[in-house]
Amino acid sequence: MTASMNHPKDRPWLMRAYSGYASAKESNLLYRSNLAKGQTGLSIAFDLPTQTSYDSDDILAKGEVGKVGVPVRDHEDMELLFDQIPIENMNTSMTVNASTAWVLALYVAAAQKQGANISKLRGTTQNDIVKEYLSRGTYIFPPKASMRLTSEVISYTVNQIPKWNPINICSYHLQEAGATPVQETAFTLANAMGVLDAVKESGHVKEEDFPNVVGRISFFLNAGIRFIEELCKVRVFSKMWDRICKERYGVSDPKMRRFRYGVQVNSLGLTSQQPENNIARIIYEFLGVVLSKDARARSVQLPAWNEALGLPRKWDQQWSLRLQQIMAFETDLLEYEDIFAGSKVIERKENELEEEARAEIDRIQEMGGIVPVLESGYMKQQLVESNTRKLRQIESGEKVVVGVNQFEEAEPSPLTADTEGSFYMVDDSVEAEQIRILEDFRLRRDKEKVARALDHLREGIEKGKNIVELSIECARSGVTTGEWGKTMREIFGEYRAPTGVSLVAADVSQAGEAGKVNERVRKLNDKLGRNLKILIGKPGLDGHSNGAEQIAVKARDVGMEVVYEGIRLTPEQIAESAMQEGVHIIGLSILSGSHLDLIPEMVKQMKKRGLADIPLVVGGIIPEADMKKMYHAGVKKIYTPKDFNLNDIMNGIVDVVAQANHVEL
């Protein structure tokens, strides 16, 4: 006899795979094939230019078109993306933040064209700007303006698309940026409170509808490898959210207070060494968010085993989907009630997490809430510090990562034997083709209508009209993503968030390896006559700055003078800064896969300024096959996620600088 006899079997969670490829047409084919395989929702990845509201032919978009997702510039792209897919029946999740209002507008316009009933649409827009400032980096506007946009998307959907989840508040990226479970919980809940406060303040939602707003807030969590603690974390999230909804917002209906969340398990912790082990990591991390029925994820997407090596192929994604299907349909998990109810051990851990998280939330509230705290750089600095601590533990071996700092000896993996073919490669011709399609669209549309719609957008915003509604008119009139973005930038201004890096406390232990590197730096300084000065930055639109930040902090800690340039720079800006600053070396971080476009441009810009003899080193997810090309272009050293030992990297930098200046150490 099994316990299942008394308990009706639960419905499984929604199984998603994050995807989006090179073009709307190709992505459409992929979605259709995934839906046919039993995937139950769509999760759309947009390319970085779309996420930051640039057209494919913008100078900042160079090398990024179609790289991490699909480019969507106008209503035709969106219509093509959903060709033969009935939008009304879909549950669509869209990873878009700073430009949510625009992408949602394109989606609504496409649905209307299919004849869908808008009020029936279901899905989620990520629309969470806070974590963009803290980790992911695709913000555009200053925090206050961003909060207004977020809040207007919410008031639009609550009034027009009641089943839509207008915001998916992410703790996912905070964990990637180094957040401890306490920080993840506290920062995320403080973020949600900031959003709800903004909606309330705006007055665009009727008092009696406010519980619906609270009820539509959903979350996107990360699940790390310490899965017991992660399990406690999701349970604490549920408990605390319930209390916040009840006490702060007076929501009486318990259904509206439910902590609804989706998960992608940790993908940054996946290793490129012995990558097949990642399958085990993915499964254990998955356990943390499905085991406890009371706090079970509503949707799960699992990364592919080889993500640390390059962009996964369809087969890799299918493998991850199968892992979920086996858990849901073969195991007996869904037949039981919460298996942790009454566990003393779990309860104790929960209490501990909750207490600390609450103290941190109080601190943020005392500092004036989420917007001033973002502007001050406090949270960012806390995250960078946590991450530094974590990496130091991996480096010292205190934290074991199998295949990386222990059990490194391994048989050759047949799975990665054929590297050329084992990744999805974006065809080099994609960008040119996409620009051609865009130019063609621009020629065909009614220019006057476009200009009128943009005028309406400008005037409407001033008058306080809803931005999504104004944007739908733009979408229908043939406005492009870049044009919408440009207008919005003119209205709200652009912003560069605090990097948090300069506030991070120095590593006081100059003992051991770090001390030795420091000695070498000092010796080199004397020979150079000036202190070793390094510029660190990220070219392109990718905003995942954790790696660059850690390198910057470490470089300072071993005695270098670090010009940290931050994210979203053109090669031209970087070369210009390097020249004005008189640096000895440039370090670039590139994760979006656009290294083969950005590096030659970088080298060109350096030559133009007479900096050909300044060495260039690159860190990022660089497939083996591309390395040769990059060395050939003039890159002196390449670091990949395999190189977790920061002291080694620092020594490498010292060597490269010494060599470039003909100095012996």
Added chain:
Amino acid sequence: MDFKIEDVFRGEKKAVAHALNLLEDRRPASLEQNKMLIEKLSNNARPSRHVIGITGPPGVGKSSLMTHIIREYRLRGKTVGVITVDPSSQRSGGALLGDRARIVHDPNDEGIFLRSMAAGSHMGGLAWRTRHCLTVFEAVYDIIIIETVGVGQSETEIDQVAGTVAFIVQPGSGDILQFMKAGIMEIPHVLVVNKADQKALAARARNDLMIARTYSQSALEGWELQLVMTSALEGWGHKELIDVLERHNMFLFEKGILETFRRRKRIEWVIMLFRERFGTFGFEVLGGEEKVRKIIAREDINNPLERLQALEKKVFFYTRST
């Protein structure tokens, strides 16, 4: 030298950068070149240059304020050179230099040049070689802005290099009283309440600053400490700020203070170099710091490095004879 001095004067950025690299070079072999370079640069300092110090505690929005200041000066047709100074770790010697990227500007604009410097073990709010490097900027740009670390009592040196000092605070920070106690409030000519869009708090900061006026030393020269409110968020107050900065510059010029100031600046530079080289021992040998100052003031100081050499000879002479 791997650049032409004419290119520096023309404001060619590559040459400007090279000149700065050379002036930061501490190898004894570079000393002669440095001396020559400073001589040429000093002889070519722009008479109309205006050196502005920007200081204030971290987190008050200095970077975004700088963005607006630079933009406004460029609109008025002035070229702008910027030096930002950040602290160095006393243990490792390393430093994280500014949020350079947060000062938003056009990298192709030939009229803007930004350089970050690490303070090293140098005390006083500037970097070890800021004064040397300043000679380059003074020969090339109309407006020179020096942004210092802004950490309290170490801010004293900015007073010796900048004709106008602006102190930035954030409304409601409560910092202001601390700064008064620390004596920082004696220095600035302009007080800026940034992020003044937070209305209620801004009013409070204004009150604090009114009190601060009583601490201001500039009143002695006949300049009343000015107060400007700005909001980077809503984009206002920057024109007024530039107007005030320009007015102070005009005031210095008309009162003849500018000449005295520039002279004093050079004297203090030599004093600093002397202290760096000989410490208190050197002052003792020559009869005390004030005496040394008098010796320096006796002659024109076109080239501080040369003046230092003259003093060196004196020190060696006396130490040999005793």
